[in-house]
Amino acid sequence: MKSDLDRLMTEREIDALVILPGENEDPYRAYLANGADFSGMVIKVRGSAPVLIANGMEIDEAAKSGLTVYSYEDFGLSELAREYKNDADGRTVAWYTRVFDKFGIQGKVGVYGVADVNFAYRTLTLLADKMGDRIKLVTEPARNTIFDTAYQTKDTDEIAHLRDVARETSAVMRDTRAWIASHRADGDTVVQSNGSPLTIGDVKRYVRGQLLEHGLEDPGSHTIFAQGRDAAVPHSRGESSQALKLGQTIVFDLFPRAESGYFHDMTRTWCIGHASPEIQAIYDTVMAAYRESVAMCKPGLPTRDVQVMVCELFEDSGHPTVLNTPGTSEGYVHSLAHGLGLNVHETPYFPTYGEQYTIQPGNVFTIEPGLYYPDRGYGVRIEDTVYMNDQGAVEILTDCPYDLVIELNG
């Protein structure tokens, strides 16, 4: 968690963390700046609280962090612009030198953030070249940065935010189910009161309205509401023009962000009107995998063990999985879970192969088994977000029933 950063910096021999400026949503900046919404720099020297450097217009927003805020002008930006009129690179080095002097930065400097690649690579190669006598810029392997490690365990404030976004997201999912149920069928098509088909586009508009009501946003509008064959392609988002049909599987995967910056992630699979025995059997197998996973997770367990258990459970029922059929596009085609917080995907991951993670108290992660058969036209996934609490028990943060069939009552 955030309070581990100084210890992690000592262990990894990193003297300072620098978050580059940029207008993009940046979980690193949000994390260090306590969620303050600004586009400037954050610097954390080992043993000291983070400091923020903001442009003049964003000082007030940056100050909401409760941290010390400087302006770019405090380090003479305009003066340097005049001095280095036709030498932007010289200006950059001079400005960073002033900043690094002010905070006594030397030694190993870890660089983070979400930024323009051309800008970041240009700035960093320049600093590495011109300031190499005092600093060494360091990077860490993907998924194993100091932030990845800190993100894995949430502190009390973060858990409160994650509970809030869980509650609101669950309400949107439940309300959407009830709203769909309020419709009626004409033949095998779900229709609105005026008799026109209810489409996936209609549902997505309803969902966006509900997200708004609940203070949530869906960055990039990536909500998945996919029916039939699309439900069997895990990242298909569904075709807006398609009408809802009775008896088809619908995979509804909702992963919005609250104003706090924290995400929730949950999935339900529904069949409207009725489900075939074949689909019901698949659904029951996925629910069994979900329940076994919840029962199995405990501190100290390698995450891979849970992924392998699920693969074996599915394979025992005759489904191919990524354990023994790598690259399969039928059966169980992904990993069981991922952590989430200020990122919708973060450590701990639950890979079949590759780098390993261990379940710890303070983890918040999804559990999302699924079975997919594109050629048979159906897919099923169930996903909750859970919290491994300080007592070592799994708390399910998502609050939504698991019933497969939606009975229409319109």
Add this chain to the structure above:
Amino acid sequence: MKSDLDRLMTEREIDALVILPGENEDPYRAYLANGADFSGMVIKVRGSAPVLIANGMEIDEAAKSGLTVYSYEDFGLSELAREYKNDADGRTVAWYTRVFDKFGIQGKVGVYGVADVNFAYRTLTLLADKMGDRIKLVTEPARNTIFDTAYQTKDTDEIAHLRDVARETSAVMRDTRAWIASHRADGDTVVQSNGSPLTIGDVKRYVRGQLLEHGLEDPGSHTIFAQGRDAAVPHSRGESSQALKLGQTIVFDLFPRAESGYFHDMTRTWCIGHASPEIQAIYDTVMAAYRESVAMCKPGLPTRDVQVMVCELFEDSGHPTVLNTPGTSEGYVHSLAHGLGLNVHETPYFPTYGEQYTIQPGNVFTIEPGLYYPDRGYGVRIEDTVYMNDQGAVEILTDCPYDLVIELNG
């Protein structure tokens, strides 16, 4: 425009453009991939169409670009993962080598995108180190990259998208005005039908609902609806808890993105019920600056000339400006305009000092003069987005009246 890229690559001696993978919204990727919504790589070798490399789950989305799509697996990702089990860096180099071999990439490679800084800097320093015999990674000065230059002039498809988002955004602004007008006042406070104050939070919720109805999103919820003193701080977004008051200036700056990825940007300043002669006079001065700017813009003109004209116009009326009072926080405190497209801020800029730009046919930019007096509790800004068309005429894409005073009719 996009069709200039090969010429620009020749002029700048860049042999290939590489957009790094990443889950963030990435205008570079959207631009080269014709708006396809995926998180993979894009490679453009000079003289050839861009090619896309996507993960298996995003192949279908990537294919909507109409371009050739490869999967990571086409370059042996799983095989390399086994071969370089404990050597992620070795795997990275081996994978990029296969990709660069396939497309015959050598020479100067420009690197772009929006990505995780730690990941991007690690990957790029690794490639520069290990593949230095065949490629040289190059960067360009901020605001002067090959993309910045291409973005400056829009092609027919882009203009169509920009007209669409202009029409929808303007409708939201007009509807919001009408909705506010439908309320009544109790003393100097605007109230709802139940008598409770109408707050900025209420207005923002209404606006978000309208954006949704019009297929627009407000990434990061950055809409500005700021009243009184806040209206005089250009980037204050307004306080949700504040009730709307008669006679105060309200600056409403709306810059949403359509599903196409293109932005619109517009601002209106309103006073509810009445405006003091002092505010009306300030308003008239800003409108004069706006009209003079529209009249002045023409192909071949340095953008700075328009900014300086506005500064002089304001200074003639007694207002301090950034021309002769750099760093002022009263009067005219910013630059007149910026280009927009897949980025809400892009070239051409209209700076007072620093790098210069020339107005060209195909430009789409804002015109947004303003006057700000925090200590007097008011600020005024008027902003439209305009298109410098092929005939060299300014077309105003925004479609919304400029009236200052909103008469309540509720």
